[in-house]
Amino acid sequence: MSAVDLEAKIPNNVDLKNDKRLLRALEKWQPKFREWWKEMGPSDYNTDQIYLRTAVGVGKGGWAHFDYVKMPDYRWGIFLAEPVERTIHFGDNIGSPIWNEVPGEMRNRLRRLIVTQADTEPASVEQQRLLGDTAPSLMDMRSLFQVNVEEGRHLWAMVYLLHTYFGADGRDEAEELLERRSGNADKPRILEAFNKPIESWLDFFCFTTFTDRDGKYQLASLAESSFDPLARSTQFMLTEEAYHMQTGENGVGRVLHRTGELLAEGKDPKSVGAMPLDLVQRYVNAWFSVSMDLFGGEDSTNAAESFASGLKGRYREGDGIYKDPKALAQAYKLEVPEGNRLVEQEIPLRRAMNGLLLDAYIADCKRIVSRWNRDLERLGVKETIELPSKRFHRHQGVYADFDFNPAGELISKDDWAANVDSWLPTQADREYVASCMKPVREPGKYANWIGPHSVGVNEQPLDFEYVKFH
Numbered sequence: 001m002s003a004v005d006l007e008a009k010i011p012n013n014v015d016l017k018n019d020k021r022l023l024r025a026l027e028k029w030q031p032k033f034r035e036w037w038k039e040m041g042p043s044d045y046n047t048d049q050i051y052l053r054t055a056v057g058v059g060k061g062g063w064a065h066f067d068y069v070k071m072p073d074y075r076w077g078i079f080l081a082e083p084v085e086r087t088i089h090f091g092d093n094i095g096s097p098i099w100n101e102v103p104g105e106m107r108n109r110l111r112r113l114i115v116t117q118a119d120t121e122p123a124s125v126e127q128q129r130l131l132g133d134t135a136p137s138l139m140d141m142r143s144l145f146q147v148n149v150e151e152g153r154h155l156w157a158m159v160y161l162l163h164t165y166f167g168a169d170g171r172d173e174a175e176e177l178l179e180r181r182s183g184n185a186d187k188p189r190i191l192e193a194f195n196k197p198i199e200s201w202l203d204f205f206c207f208t209t210f211t212d213r214d215g216k217y218q219l220a221s222l223a224e225s226s227f228d229p230l231a232r233s234t235q236f237m238l239t240e241e242a243y244h245m246q247t248g249e250n251g252v253g254r255v256l257h258r259t260g261e262l263l264a265e266g267k268d269p270k271s272v273g274a275m276p277l278d279l280v281q282r283y284v285n286a287w288f289s290v291s292m293d294l295f296g297g298e299d300s301t302n303a304a305e306s307f308a309s310g311l312k313g314r315y316r317e318g319d320g321i322y323k324d325p326k327a328l329a330q331a332y333k334l335e336v337p338e339g340n341r342l343v344e345q346e347i348p349l350r351r352a353m354n355g356l357l358l359d360a361y362i363a364d365c366k367r368i369v370s371r372w373n374r375d376l377e378r379l380g381v382k383e384t385i386e387l388p389s390k391r392f393h394r395h396q397g398v399y400a401d402f403d404f405n406p407a408g409e410l411i412s413k414d415d416w417a418a419n420v421d422s423w424l425p426t427q428a429d430r431e432y433v434a435s436c437m438k439p440v441r442e443p444g445k446y447a448n449w450i451g452p453h454s455v456g457v458n459e460q461p462l463d464f465e466y467v468k469f470h
């Protein structure tokens, strides 16, 4: 393990200074990244002082430093988790040494995996670039920027892999990562959820709850990879991701808490500019379903090959929770539409790797929704938020060409059309939510549609000046 070099132009723990060719290449990419940040990163706030966390190493407990930073001066670094002694622990090559270089025959598949993951990082920053203008509190504004700079760092982590291990192809991919634009018709981002606008803070909190959480599961399965630099890189990214998902889970939780308080007082949330429960439910339905699509088809030979070759493991594969690390002996039950009913099919487990990862994700989302509902119940509210079925509103996988209601029942096109406005956000919902998005900039104060945080950042009080405007 090489030492952490924080003084370098690009902070790192990968001994960059002793690889002159790589260092030069990354130092050439750095100003282009900064240009991208200025053009597509958060609007208007580049001269303000933001109280931010910066990764300064990978040691347990002491990996981050908090201080006021102007975002363009953020120290985006390259940090890989400490190496551990291990051999390949799943797929066809169990027991063989892990790879520190890319095996030739896996080059294309691995590059595609890395580029697809990498593309989501700048995409989300682009999607969120206008939200600073309507932050419901200073601390929320700071959280947004924290998430944004860290997605920028994740891009760095992936670009390091592309430059180091994929030669000229990798360098081209690194350029293209700064050229695609979220939602752009000519040069869109790769995955659909990352081309959808994040118009409001309700979208942002749903995105960080559901879409960032897809990221967690993708990163976790790459953290099992036999290609060790990828495994170590994604392991460390997960450390930062935890805060992003917390931002979402607590954010939606605080929205619901505020709504719950009003309902308990017998008030209509809309009468005071807060969020009605049925509207929040529609946003949950939309972001949860679009995020499920990111897992790809439930039945996938591509996923089977990535598993077999040791590129992508199951969730927590390394914890020894699976009896059969080759995943050859079992089958996966999948309900597939046939005519106007669902029929149970069995597919070989390896082909169901996306489906399995999706199941782990859904279980996690269920836990979060229950937590929100327990809070509503404590406030005396009878209504709840429900996670829709995994078949609802899908555009990828076995359910994509069919219509299902949120309960997961197969329905007709007419049925869908007659009910879609009560299931997914309408234009009127979006306009209402937009009308509630008024910035609050006084330390410790919150917009009327959301409850306060329960704790501050880095043990600071809630009324700390998390953003100092110049």
Ligand SMILES: [Fe+2]
Residues within 6 Å of the ligand: 121, 150, 151, 154, 215, 237, 241
């Ligand atoms: Fe990320």
Ligand SMILES: [Fe+2]
Residues within 6 Å of the ligand: 147, 151, 212, 215, 241, 244
């Ligand atoms: Fe994230």
